[in-house]
Amino acid sequence: MPPDRSCGSCTQCCQALEIQILDKPAGILCHHNTGTGCGIYPERPEVCARWYCLWRRIEALPAALRPDRSGVIFSLESRPPVADSPDAACIVGRAVDGIQAFDRWEAVEAFAMFVREGSLPVWKVSDGDATLVNPGLDTARQ
Incomplete structure (x- = not known):
């Protein structure tokens, strides 16, 4: 991974992606989004972890x-x-x-x-x- 490449305040993936296991359609902000990251990051679904x-x-x-x-x-x-x-x-x-x-x-x-x-x-x-x-x-x- 390149140095200095962190998500920072970006959470666009939390909105753009469809996550079927969470019943989250593409284009809708995930209800686990905290505004600065994922509220269930340590337990996030495998599809999120692999993305x-x-x-x-x-x-x-x-x-x-x-x-x-x-x-x-x-x-x-x-x-x-x-x-x-x-x-x-x-x-x-x-x-x-x-x-x-x-x-x-x-x-x-x-x-x-x-x-x-x-x-x-x-x-x-x-x-x-x-x-x-x-x-x-x-x-x-x-």
């Missing part, structure tokens, strides 16, 4: 791309954000403050970086709509 905010993991993503600053959350996920898709690792960029967040230079550059890397499918998600930006190596070969 990775890529801003915290990839030093090449600028400070301005922290989700609460940029309105975009990038994550590595085990399945595409579309119904009836087979489980497969992918990069997902979610606009949490509306689709216009994708127009910020930081988000444009981050999507370009993930596409250039090319090994995983890359998705853009906003308001329930998912768009495949890059199919990734495995999908492109099929």
